[in-house]
Amino acid sequence: MCEPITLFESRDGYVVRCKHCGYTQVAFGTTLINIEMPDFQIFLEMVRKICNEDEVRRGEDVKNILIPTSCHEIFIILTPAEVFRLLIILERADDEIKASQLFHLFDK
Numbered sequence: 001m002c003e004p005i006t007l008f009e010s011r012d013g014y015v016v017r018c019k020h021c022g023y024t025q026v027a028f029g030t031t032l033i034n035i036e037m038p039d040f041q042i043f044l045e046m047v048r049k050i051c052n053e054d055e056v057r058r059g060e061d062v063k064n065i066l067i068p069t070s071c072h073e074i075f076i077i078l079t080p081a082e083v084f085r086l087l088i089i090l091e092r093a094d095d096e097i098k099a100s101q102l103f104h105l106f107d108k
Ligand SMILES: [Zn+2]
Pocket: 001, 002, 003, 018, 019, 020, 021, 022, 023
């Protein structure tokens, strides 16, 4: 049975992950994305890459950034400011994942 733990939570959203199967949920704004654990890193890298693009860095306050999801018909659409806020949530959750993996190493 799944036992989700919160990796990060803020006003913008949250990331939870099941302790057993690694099933991960990312909530941001009005969107809730279900991700298998290995795909979380891919998603994080994709958002990080988008944040490094020039047009995003000096972006206007318009919803012009499309983030693909595993469902081909659905994209997340964000402003540059929002995509940076999404990146913060993902990076904090990733820090938490790395810390817990480290703990695991020390346990053995
Ligand atoms: Zn589970």
